[in-house]
Amino acid sequence: MDKLPRLKDIRPFVSTRNACKLCAPLGASVALKGIEGCVPVIHGSQGCATYIRRYMISHYKEPVDIASSNFSEETTIFGGAQNLREALGNVIGQYKPKAVGVATTCLSETIGEDVFHQLAEVRKQTAGEDWPELFTVSTPSYQGTHMDGFHATVLEIVKHFVKDDEKAADRLNIFPGFVSPADIRQLKEIISDYGIKPILIPDFSDALDNPLWDKYYRVPEGGTPLDEICKAGGAVASIELGLFTKVANGGKESGLMHSAASWLESEHNVKNYKSLMPIGVNSSDDFFDNLTRVTGVEMPEKYMKQRGRLLDAYADGHKYVFGKKAVVYGEEDLVLGLCSFLDEIGVEVVIAGTGAYSGRLEEELKKACPNHGENMKVLGDSDFERISDESHKIKPDIIIGNSKGYYIARELKIPIVRVGFPIHDRVGGQRINHLGYAGTQELFDKVVNALLEYKQENSPVGFKYM
Template sequence: MEKIPTLSYIKPFVSTRNACKLCSPLGACIAIKGIEGCVPVIHGSQGCATYIRRYMISHYKEPVDIASSNFSEETTIFGGQANLKMALTNVSNQYQPMAIGVATTCLSETIGEDVASQLSNIRNESTNSVLPDLFTVSTPSYQGTHMDGFHATILEVVKNFAVKLPSADKINFFPGFISPADIRHLKEILSDFDVNSTILPDYSDTLDNPIWDQYYRVPKGGTSISELKKMGEAYASVELGLFTAVKQGGQNGRKEISGASYLENEFGIKNHQCIAPIGMNSSDTFFDILSKVSGKDIPLKYKMQRGRLLDSYADGHKYIFGKKAVVYGEEDLVLSLCSFLDEIGIEVVLAASGANSGKLRKQISKHCPEHGENIQVMSDSDFEQINEACNSLSPDFLIGNSKGNYIANNFNIPLIRVGFPIHDRIGGQRISLLGYKGTQDLFDKVVNAMIEYKQNNSPIGYKYM
């Protein structure tokens, strides 16, 4: 007789507590804000749009309008096309946008809304001559994270707008989910290499505006529609991040593809992919790629930045060597931060992400040659799991977004704030991490955090280093 397993052999289920991720349509809205004159519309309930506005405004400290098709009980039963049509008409009349990006939600996805067909019907039936370019992206919150929504939007924008054109002297640049300050820094780098480029997305102005003398319903800036259409004429693409692909197709023919790999597959545009350049090694790789695609030597300006960074590594080494860190956030950010910390002699004891690609462990081992095999990797994690892990890991500091602040307080250790969201400090949109310059800023923050902690907790204190 077969023995029936007892309940003691069954792993107890624990629900997510304070997830280390955000919802898919939020990521979609951030990407949509990087397109010139584009307004995001959430196809779902009003609460979804309010939640997204709250997070974006608290981080970027800018006015952010997120429209909604405003699902009700009746809409949920009979479908949302009428609501979507009204939302698109209202947004078109009030904002006069150049494009509207429609992101779905759990509710519209659960009832099976075919938004692409709905947009086609609305376009055909509409008597409104001012309807702009329309596109949609599938972003159910019960599937994936805000990064899935972000990258799915980039892919859909490329598929909707890019057309095959004769090759021109330009490249496509996919920076990934980074700060407006880092987008501006990348623009400066590309300009110094004398590279003509299309950056997608570009929210360096739309989510980090100067002071206005008048209110703009749609902030200026972003990647123009005309530039999006020309992405098919580039001779190369550069893509930052290794977790940029989204799953496409049915269960039998499912494959992973990003905006850059789509252009490579469909238009033959070579994609040069690397991890986000945080740290000396990854920045070297990034600048070598730019030198290769541009055919130009690395400008002296960046060689000097590299030299100063290397000098600071020597200056600060004694304050940080052997320290232990917990890193959390989006997978690409976590990977790049682990690579950086590994090269400066800090032991990452935990690398955690709310995403679950199944690839983070392998990439950390590859890009962290000093301690990579010993790093505990936690995927599909929440902040309570991270908090519990810290009991045995005894880190010296945490590095990640503001949502881990209570953990740092629990253990009386510093939190170095990077990523999204930063909602308990000002300047989250101006945090620079990329290249030698961004790495320098981050290195100084890490060293100074360790010095300050020792200074504040020393029984005798000290004034000089």
Template sequence: MSCKCGKTCAPVESPANICTTEDKAKCGCGPAPEATPLTGKNFTATRNACKLCAPLGACLAFRGIEGCLPFLHGSQGCATYIRRYMISHFREPMDIASSNFGEESVVFGGRGNLNEGLKHVIEGYKPKVIGIATTCLAETIGDDVHMYVKDFIKENEGSISIPHLLHASTPSYAGSHADGYQWAVRAIVDQLAVDGPNEKFIGVFPGMISPADLRHLREIMDDFGMQFSIVPDYSDPLDGPVWGEYHRIPEGGTPVSEISKLGRASAIIELASTIADKQSAATLLDEKFSTAVFRVGLPIGIRQSDKFYKVLEQITGRPTPAKHAGERGRLIDAYVDGHKYAFGKKVVIFGEEDFVVGLTAFCAEIGLKPVLCASGGKSGKLKTCIRDAAPELDPETEILEGVDFAEIEVAVNHLKPDLLIGNSKGFSVSRKTSVPLVRVGFPIHDRVSGSRTLHLGYRGAQRLFDTLVDKLMEMKQDGNDIGYTYI
């Protein structure tokens, strides 16, 4: 149908022939503004971010140090938001202190607030360690927290018992929660690890994984008979047993004494794919102490787990224990049993970049067809790392970084996947598009299993495979009017 403007108001193949917003003002026709989604170069704001703030990741890392209380240098709202956000996932208490900026702090700096806050925390909590992370506000006004901490120690030494004070710079405008986590881990190692005679001791930097994953990693390392330390280890502080009485700082975490030994470790294993050298604690140890570093991606699925186990075999000189070889064999058998249900089903995967790399490699090896791999992170390495981890991936698979859920929703409507695989923040996309969501990773706010969701190793792959195939079978069963009991 032609209009006064000489264009067409009905949908046509060529967008050039459709009435624009300006045309609509002239003749009252053409598409509504929302009919053309604003993505990529057409839109710069974030809508429903596919990432979280950097101090959140830092607080998670600090919680994995024994006796550590996270402390945010900034406004009270940041600490409250992060504390509540993490409680909703882990279902455990999570205290986070704050220097509680007000208008005066913004204008004149937050040194006084930081000093006062540290004194209160030391008196009230008696922590072994205080992990200080900076918020956007403190970074924007240029507070020199490193200098403030040094001055605080100088001014108060002798009058109060000062714990280890660790500081990480974590502005959210420079990175995501995954970046904040890595910055904090690097800062912890930089400020605590010391040189000395080499020891038969392995350090492991696991990345952002679940408490269940951390426990499984410990089990694997124990079975290889190694002396090791996982840094950080928040499995007990954020997934511990019920208490008879409240603990202000939960038990568990990596002791400072073990972190200090990292400079003398015989080897370091870092589970990461997209991490930059300037973020990497392993790279720092290599630069400072010439420590041997082994970097492998998150061991999700058989192929990635095989790489991890081969590193352990290389370091220890021992074969993979029979228990784990048996798990691998049963997993292969399960792949065969479930292949006909998984093969060719289209999936969209989203989350932290390293997690997306591991999940994509796993999905590709079980016959699923990833059509979109997306992350809010901006490492610049996502596409290369995914192609390296899953060389059989379809060349047409879209791999996007720095995206939000509004852009993911547009892609889902276009790609028509069978499943979404990611955290619970993707539920809004699932609901709008009627594509089922399988919840993995962080955060999982609308289920109680977040802390106990296992992803890593052969055992984690078995759990993921069973969950995904069972979901596909359930969808097939529910979508049939007859109601077959055999699928």
């Protein structure tokens, strides 16, 4: 008789350890901060809002006010409608917002709160009063990551505000995704250079990266103006960055998957030009080609020169990066963009890890990484423990991702290049440029210099010239 396996030899199921994803209402809060005069309310317990505030303040180094409906044991049993009513009254009284976005949490979703109808009741009770726009988005974290929360919120914002509007040839929607404030500023500059004023949804380039204040603003300046969002249905086109932007969509379209841009395409006939996040020359070319297609304007000389300088830098730095092995982790769209960039500079991505699971990342990586995509180990629905275990087996030269992976780099004694969100152990996370030729240039220099610095520090003789 075959020997029965011993219990200790069967790998036990373990819960997620050090998640490689964040909470869905956190993504919602970032998106809401990019809407002019909008205050996020987290419908759930105080701890959810505190965690989100702590993460955002630590990364953006800005004051981040996020309200909570503050569930207690009693609320959990009898429902949170009254708490939400009070929270809205407090927020509207103290902050005088133009809009309030209510994001649900694991707790409020689990007890079945119908926030849509709770807000309808509030609107009825306050009819005739000067109340701001109220809307809600369903963001239970057990159904998705911060990216699902982010994209679901952008979709709800568009659905709530967009009205039928006449087409206007000078209007272009940009859906940048969860990029940095510096990325958003750069996108605005690029598109303005094509002679068109973009509607960026959301635009948190000011609200999450303010100049120094001489007085405290309860609601920071900046954000996409509400009247601009209303006109997004009349835009000549949308440009959407990222391939993993669709979320399950409730209401009348229940069961359908939509992103804000795909919804505008199906409901308002606004053509959507979708591409990878423009990191690297190939993906940036696609983005700039889309701009030319939409505007009819050829790439301005400024960007031709940026592209040329980037190619020159690739030639200069090629010998220091070629053949190096990298571990990349984070959100699916960021991982895809980074891997595409690394593949074109000759770095072999040996592990691509993410806490999300669309089931499509591996397929997209193979398409975007013609040199090394076939051999890449793709870890979907993973945590940092798993990424760390696999990294120890492969012994990479560098890791690239947010600061939560720092311990892997420390254990393996290899350099880490910090990108994306969150970056808790450095300043300037909000000012990292990831996109376009200029952003890629910064990333390329960082990757090359991290490898050079490592080599120099570990050289037995040291050197000051290469």
